[in-house]
Amino acid sequence: MRKTKFLVATVTVVFASLGGRAAAQHATPFDIRDGERAFISSCANCHGPDGNLIEGIDFGRGIYRSELGDDAIVNIILNGIPDTPMPPTPSMSEEQARRIVTYLRAWSAEGRVELEGDAARGRAVFFGDGECTDCHAVAGIGARHGPDLSRIGRERRAVELETALLDPGQIVQPTGRTYTVTLPDGEVVSGRLLNHDTFTVQIIDTSDRLRSFVKAELSDHGFAETPMPAYGDTLSREQITDLVSYLASLTGDTNE
Amino acid sequence: MSSRITISIAACCLATVASAEVTFERLLNAADEPYNWLNYSGTYDNQRYSRLDQVTRQNVDELELQWIWQARSLEKFEATPLVVDGILYTVQAPNDIVALDAATGRVFWTFNYENLPEARACCGRVNRGLAIHGETLFMGTIDAHLVAVDAISGQLKWREKVAEARDFYSITMTPLVVEDKVFIGTGGGDGGANGVIAAYDVETGRELWRFHTIPRPGEPGNETWSGDSWRTGGAAVWNHAAYDPETRLAFWGTGNPAPDWDGSVRLGDNLYSDSVVALDIDTGELAWYYQFTPHDELDYDSTQVPILADVEWEGELRKAMLWANRNGLMYLLDRTTGEFLHGKPFVSVNWMDGFDENGRPNQVRFPTPEGTEFRPHVHGATNWAPSAYSPRTGLYYVSHWEDSATVAVAGQFPRAAGINTRQTAMGQIDQQRFFNDEDEAHGVVRAYDPETLDQVWEHKMADITWAGTLATAGDLVFGGGREGYFFALDAESGELLWRAAVGGQVNAGPMSYAIDGKQYIAVAAGNALFTFALR
Numbered sequence: 196m197r198k199t200k201f202l203v204a205t206v207t208v209v210f211a212s213l214g215g216r217a218a219a220q221h222a223t224p225f226d227i228r229d230g231e232r233a234f235i236s237s238c239a240n241c242h243g244p245d246g247n248l249i250e251g252i253d254f255g256r257g258i259y260r261s262e263l264g265d266d267a268i269v270n271i272i273l274n275g276i277p278d279t280p281m282p283p284t285p286s287m288s289e290e291q292a293r294r295i296v297t298y299l300r301a302w303s304a305e306g307r308v309e310l311e312g313d314a315a316r317g318r319a320v321f322f323g324d325g326e327c328t329d330c331h332a333v334a335g336i337g338a339r340h341g342p343d344l345s346r347i348g349r350e351r352r353a354v355e356l357e358t359a360l361l362d363p364g365q366i367v368q369p370t371g372r373t374y375t376v377t378l379p380d381g382e383v384v385s386g387r388l389l390n391h392d393t394f395t396v397q398i399i400d401t402s403d404r405l406r407s408f409v410k411a412e413l414s415d416h417g418f419a420e421t422p423m424p425a426y427g428d429t430l431s432r433e434q435i436t437d438l439v440s441y442l443a444s445l446t447g448d449t450n451e
Numbered sequence: 452m453s454s455r456i457t458i459s460i461a462a463c464c465l466a467t468v469a470s471a472e473v474t475f476e477r478l479l480n481a482a483d484e485p486y487n488w489l490n491y492s493g494t495y496d497n498q499r500y501s502r503l504d505q506v507t508r509q510n511v512d513e514l515e516l517q518w519i520w521q522a523r524s525l526e527k528f529e530a531t532p533l534v535v536d537g538i539l540y541t542v543q544a545p546n547d548i549v550a551l552d553a554a555t556g557r558v559f560w561t562f563n564y565e566n567l568p569e570a571r572a573c574c575g576r577v578n579r580g581l582a583i584h585g586e587t588l589f590m591g592t593i594d595a596h597l598v599a600v601d602a603i604s605g606q607l608k609w610r611e612k613v614a615e616a617r618d619f620y621s622i623t624m625t626p627l628v629v630e631d632k633v634f635i636g637t638g639g640g641d642g643g644a645n646g647v648i649a650a651y652d653v654e655t656g657r658e659l660w661r662f663h664t665i666p667r668p669g670e671p672g673n674e675t676w677s678g679d680s681w682r683t684g685g686a687a688v689w690n691h692a693a694y695d696p697e698t699r700l701a702f703w704g705t706g707n708p709a710p711d712w713d714g715s716v717r718l719g720d721n722l723y724s725d726s727v728v729a730l731d732i733d734t735g736e737l738a739w740y741y742q743f744t745p746h747d748e749l750d751y752d753s754t755q756v757p758i759l760a761d762v763e764w765e766g767e768l769r770k771a772m773l774w775a776n777r778n779g780l781m782y783l784l785d786r787t788t789g790e791f792l793h794g795k796p797f798v799s800v801n802w803m804d805g806f807d808e809n810g811r812p813n814q815v816r817f818p819t820p821e822g823t824e825f826r827p828h829v830h831g832a833t834n835w836a837p838s839a840y841s842p843r844t845g846l847y848y849v850s851h852w853e854d855s856a857t858v859a860v861a862g863q864f865p866r867a868a869g870i871n872t873r874q875t876a877m878g879q880i881d882q883q884r885f886f887n888d889e890d891e892a893h894g895v896v897r898a899y900d901p902e903t904l905d906q907v908w909e910h911k912m913a914d915i916t917w918a919g920t921l922a923t924a925g926d927l928v929f930g931g932g933r934e935g936y937f938f939a940l941d942a943e944s945g946e947l948l949w950r951a952a953v954g955g956q957v958n959a960g961p962m963s964y965a966i967d968g969k970q971y972i973a974v975a976a977g978n979a980l981f982t983f984a985l986r
Contacts, residue, residue: 235864236710240573240641244864250883279525280879282576285569286617369886390884392934393913394950418888 222297230298233291237284238272246302257303258349268296310353310440312433317441320434325426333445339403340387341423342371346447356442360435363423373422374398376408377415384408385419472585473535475630479696485924486965488534491580491625492837493962495694496759499839501963504924505970506985511927511939511949515986517971518556520549521979527878527958528975529623530580531837531919533588534964539973540583540602541980545576546592548600554966556982560605570594572621573641575878579691579835579959582626582633584653591622591635597651599633609656613637619644627692627701629732632659636688640706640724641750643683648703648728650735660735664688664705664723672722680717685709686724690754690835693772698787700729700738702759702772706752712818713748713862720745725753727774729789739789744778745811748818749802749859750829751778756837758847762901764792773901775838775849777831778802780812781904795904797897798832798853801825818859822866828855828892829865834917837960841922844942846898846907848920848928855892855915878917878958880977882935885914896920896930898945908945910938919960921972929972931957937974937981953981 235244246254263271272292275283284292321327322336330341347356358365374388374396384406386398396416397407410416426435473489481489485502492499506514522528526544533540539553546564551557570576570593582589587608588600594616599608613635614620619642627634631654637647646664651657664686666672673681687706694701708717708724725744728737744751753776762771762783772786779800783793791810802825803812816823832851839848856868887893894916898907916932923929926942937957938950955977963972973982 239864244866280527280575282571283568284571286571286619370884372886372888388886390886391913392885393911393932393936 222301226294226297227301228298229291230294230296231302233287233295234298237287238295241280246299253350254299255302256350256352257300265293265296265300268299269293272296310436310443312436312438312440314437314440314444316434317437317439320430320438321441324434325430325438330422340399340401342368342387344442344445346445348443348445349447351442353439353443356439357435359423360426360430360438362427363421363425367421371421373419375417375419376413379412379414381414385422388418471536473583474585475628478584478628485963486534487536488532488962488964490533490582490628491531491691492756492960495629495696497691497693497756497837498758498760498842499837499919499921499960499962500841501921501923503963503965503970505965505968506923506927506939506972507925508927508941508948510985511925513985514939514949514951514972514983516951517982517984519979519981520551520556520558522549524978525880526978527575527577527880527956528978528980529577529835529959530975531625531960531962532973532975532980533581533583534962535583535602537966538602539964540581540588541975542578542580542590544578545570545572546578546590546598548581548588548590548605550602550605553964553971553982554969556980562600562605562607564590564592564598566592567594567616569617570621571616571619572623572638573619575623577623579623580625582628584628584631584633587653589626589628589633589635589653591624591626593621593623595620595622595637595639597622597626597633597635597649597656599653599656611651611656611658613649614639614644614647622689624689625691627694628653629694629701632732634692634701634732636692636703638687638689638706640685640687640689640709640752641711643685643709644687645682645684646686646688646705648688648730648735650732662728662730662735662737664726664728666722675719675722677716677718683709684717684721684724685711686721686726687752688754689752691756691837693757693759694732695759695770695786697770698738699732700786701732702727702729702757702786704752704754704757704774706754707747707750711748711750712859712864714746714818715862718746721747725751725778727753727757727772727784727789729786741782741784741789741791741810743774743776743780743782743812745814747778749778749825749857749865751776751831752834753777754835755833756835758838758840759786760840760842760847760901764902771901773838773840773847775833775847775851775899777827777833778812779827779832781849781899782810783901783904793902793904797849797899797904797906798851798855799826800832818861818865820861822858822860824856824868825859825865826856828852828868829857829859830855836917836958837919839920839922839928840901841926841928841942843924843926844898844922845901846942847901848896848898848922848930848942850894850896850916850918850920850930850932852892852915853895853911854890878933878956880955880958882955882977883933885934887913894932896928896940896945898928898942910940910945910947912936916957918957918974921961921963923963929961929974931961931974931976933957935976937961937976937983951981951983953977953979955979
């Protein structure tokens with residue numbers, strides 16, 4: 196089980212730190228369970244049991260297409276969103292919809308931790324010894340062929356961030372996969388996969404150029420291992436803890 | 452292989468003419484007027500085969516875009532159009548009917564239908580198409596009504612409530628018209644709305660009979676539901692039926708039992724969920740049934756479009772029914788008696804390991820509290836997209852998913868097997884970025900021998916597909932997929948001969964028609980209808 200190797204300690208599930216999320220503050224275990232049940236029966240068929248099947252939405256991580264308060268989500272559940280596949284649910288009571296919101300808030304709060312590291316020192320590692328900006332950008336600073344990290348604190352939990360630093364091949368998100376093509380003249384081009392289909396492939400190469408290839412015209416092509424190095428040997432334990440804290444602080448709300 | 456049928460398109464089709472009424476005789480012999488497309492699949496046998504042969508393997512690479520009609524809808528465009536003497540009718544989701552000039556795509560009229568506010572569909576406010584009789588179009592609606600609309604004026608003729616929308620009933624399927632009756636079924640099974648198949652008088656809308664897909668107390672089959680579980684057992688009817696004029700039987704596939712995942716509250720086989728039911732069109736009485744997946748806990752709806760074909764089986768020509776099921780098994784049934792002739796997996800299947808002599812599957816894998824991997828995926832090997840059969844090649848063309856799997860946790864919505872959960876996503880309209888590698892679920896169009904059910908060839912796609920297939924007398928098979936290509940394959944070899952990037956997901960079955968001697972191929976993709984013809 197991966198949690199045994201994490202350096203992130205002092206895990207405190209942060210119901211208390213939900214700040215402003217009124218529904219969760221007053222939630223009872225019954226509300227959450229009932230909300231989960233309603234979610235599974237009414238929402239999961241489209242949003243998926245993990246709440247992440249609609250692009251741009253990931254309930255388990257608290258990611259929505261826009262910042263939504265509890266009342267706004269209740270309204271969407273009950274009335275749908277016009278001209279989108281999100282239907283109204285006229286048979287559902289407002290109380291029931293509110294319990295779904297309670298469940299969504301509690302769900303995205305699970306596993307959040309209070310971090311030991313110093314985010315400011317972590318930032319210095321990110322832009323310094325870590326050489327992270329050789330591949331990644333935060334708020335427009337850095338290279339773009341690695342996944343953009345400006346909102347990574349919303350998208351990944353601390354334990355996942357730490358895994359990505361220590362053992363980057365363990366969990367590669369589909370959107371972070373690496374693809375390599377060999378052109379007829381022997382040139383090898385590698386980069387982050389942006390899209391592909393039966394006939395073509397689109398990547399952002401290591402020079403930050405958008406490239407599109409017709410697969411039939413290539414000498415070779417396919418998925419490749421992640422180029423992300425493991426930092427266990429090059430950064431100290433303290434630096435990694437600080438870096439995790441910095442990354443966890445990146446919510447996209449500020450410049451960095 | 453049957454002898455080649457060459458249709459002289461120019462001789463059989465003049466310019467856009469004042470439409471003659473679509474009589475039952477014309478519907479019965481729809482194959483004889485291939486310049487039209489008179490029901491969802493073209494013909495009652497659902498072969499989705501066009502006798503038009505202007506577009507061939509030799510010239511298909513000269514296909515080019517003729518016109519596009521863009522719907523004012525962000526719902527999936529799942530409808531197959533009808534074409535009647537130069538007029539094309541289709542549905543703008545959820546329930547607007549549009550009449551177009553089939554040669555130019557110009558709109559004659561739009562019939563706007565406003566659903567009741569309580570209307571709700573589990574999986575998209577979609578519609579798969581229309582039926583026609585005389586000069587009347589028929590459409591099922593999301594608020595569970597059946598409407599009849601004048602095909603010339605676009606005005607409502609009658610509207611009948613089939614079931615209560617507030618009770619989670621909805622209709623997304625295409626009606627079937629036979630003689631003077633129009634038949635429709637109801638969706639909503641995932642919400643516990645029990646399936647209904649009902650017959651109406653085409654002229655008046657008067658209900659003639661009603662068949663309940665879950666038998667009520669005292670009716671045979673009710674004992675296959677423990678306690679009162681039959682009351683909310685689902686078994687919805689949400690896809691197109693076939694009709695066999697020789698036996699006067701019509702065949703509908705039925706959906707999964709409800710609740711979908713928790714079979715412990717509905718012990719028993721749960722008839723007639725996940726079945727095909729053969730009904731007498733005059734009375735609605737059940738002539739026979741075959742249950743594909745008894746006591747289903749994986750949402751293996753059997754709502755695929757049945758194909759009727761005469762197939763050589765053990766030295767004898769049988770009046771057969773072909774069925775590539777969501778549960779990963781392909782079936783050859785006798786359509787007169789319902790006898791199970793042959794069945795076998797056509798994708799990776801691990802939930803059963805064989806059939807008994809009556810065709811009952813031997814289930815060997817069950818959902819568990821800790822989760823069990825099932826193949827195929829909960830969304831299936833096939834789902835609702837229509838297949839095709841060519842009497843020229845004698846092959847059965849199925850568009851489906853391969854290598855799909857799901858982890859079933861007892862009583863819960865199954866989870867995706869693997870890191871990339873996108874394999875589970877329902878179809879959407881737009882081209883979506885795709886990251887799967889070759890080990891993950893992907894789409895295929897495959898040709899199968901109907902007698903052996905063996906694969907003859909395969910066209911592999913990177914992404915999965917919710918698109919149907921069309922076979923033509925030009926020995927072509929048309930198909931598409933979620934990645935936004937519409938393509939033509941050699942019907943005998945599967946070789947890719949032509950493709951068009953249509954920019955959105957193909958979530959419908961293609962069809963073909965002709966105007967003034969010109970063969971058109973049409974398919975819905977994204978939120979638009981595309982038509983192609985030779986340049």
